[in-house]
Amino acid sequence: MQVIEQIQACRATIRAMQAEGLRVGLVPTMGALHEGHLSLVRAARKCCDRVALTIFVNPTQFSPNEDLDSYPKPLEADLAACRAEGVDLVFTPSIDAMYPKGMETSVHVTGLTDELCGKNRPGHFDGVTTVVAKLFGILPADAAFFGEKDYQQLMVVKRMAKDLDFPIEVVGCPIVRESDGLALSSRNVYLSTEQRKQATSLSRGLFAARQSVNQGMTSVKDITGKIRAIIEDAGPCAVDYVEVVDAETLATLCQIDRPARICVAVKIGDCRLIDNVPVDAATASR
Ligand code: AMP
DSSP: OEEEOOHHHHHHHHHHHHHTTOOEEEEEEOSSOOHHHHHHHHHHHHHOSEEEEEEOOOGGGSOTTSSTTTSOOOHHHHHHHHHHTTOSEEEOOOHHHHSOTTOOOOOOOOSGGGSTHHHHSTTHHHHHHHHHHHHHHHSOOSEEEEEGGGHHHHHHHHHHHHHTTOSOEEEEEOOOBOTTSOBOOGGGGGOOHHHHHHTHHHHHHHHHHHHHHHTTOOBHHHHHHHHHHHHHHTSSOEEEEEEEEETTTOOBOSBOOSEEEEEEEEEETTEEEEEEEEEEGGGSOO
C-alpha cells in the first residue's frame, strides 16, 4: 500500500494505474475509520481494480464553533485498517498543500445546499464541494464512493459532478449501523455511556416512522411528530431538524407521495448526530 502526501505524486500514481487499463475507485474520508468507511472500500473493490482512500480533515467544512480541533486523528490505526482492507493508495495531504496561500476558488452548489444541514451549517457544503472537487482533480478516479449516511452531501456531490462534467461516477452506499441501530460515525466517540444509549433514539424514531409509512401513514406532520416524540423522550437533546424530503431534490414534503428520505439531525451533549432512512409510499403495503 502506498501512502502519499504530495499532490503531483498522487495524481501520477492514479494516472499510471489507469494507463495500465485499471479502473480506480476513490473513497474520500476524514479518517477515524470505522466499518462505514470500510464498507465504501469494499464497494469500490467490487467494481474497481484499484482503491484509493483519502484522509483529510477538511477545515473549510467546519464552522468556527464546531469540532475541528478535537476531531479524532488516529492515523496509524487508519493506515492499518486500510492495509487490512487491501487499499492500494492512501492520500494524506497537509492543509497547506490543499489550501495553499493565494487560493481564491470555492465551489458552490445552489438549491440543494439550502435544505436540511445547510440551514444551520453556513458554508459547510461549500467546504465539502470545494475539497471534493480538488480531490477529483488530484485523484482522477473512475468512480467515487460516498455513504448515504451523509445523504445531503451525497446528493450535493452528485449534482456538482454532473454540473461540472467530472468524468467520475459518484456511487452512493448504504448506511452501516451498530447492532442496536445507531449509524456508525467518527463522532460517536464523543458520546458518554449514557448519551450512547440515548443516541439509539434517532434510528428507533426513523425505523418506527418507516414502519408507519409502510402501514399507510403519509402525513409528514404525523410522521415527524412521532419521530420527535421518540427522540425527545429518550433524554435531553436539541433537535436541529426532523424532515421528510424528496429523495432527489431534497425539497420538503407535506405528504409522502414519491420516493423520499426522512432525515434527522440532533445534538446530544456536544455531539451532533445525523441519520436518515428511505421511504416510498408507492411501494408501501396498504
Ligand atoms: P467522513 O469521514 O465522516 O467524512 O465520511 C467519509 C465517507 O464515509 C462519507 O461518504 C460518509 O457518508 C461515509 N460514511 C460515514 N459513516 C458511514 C456509515 N455509517 N455508513 C456508510 N457510510 C458512512
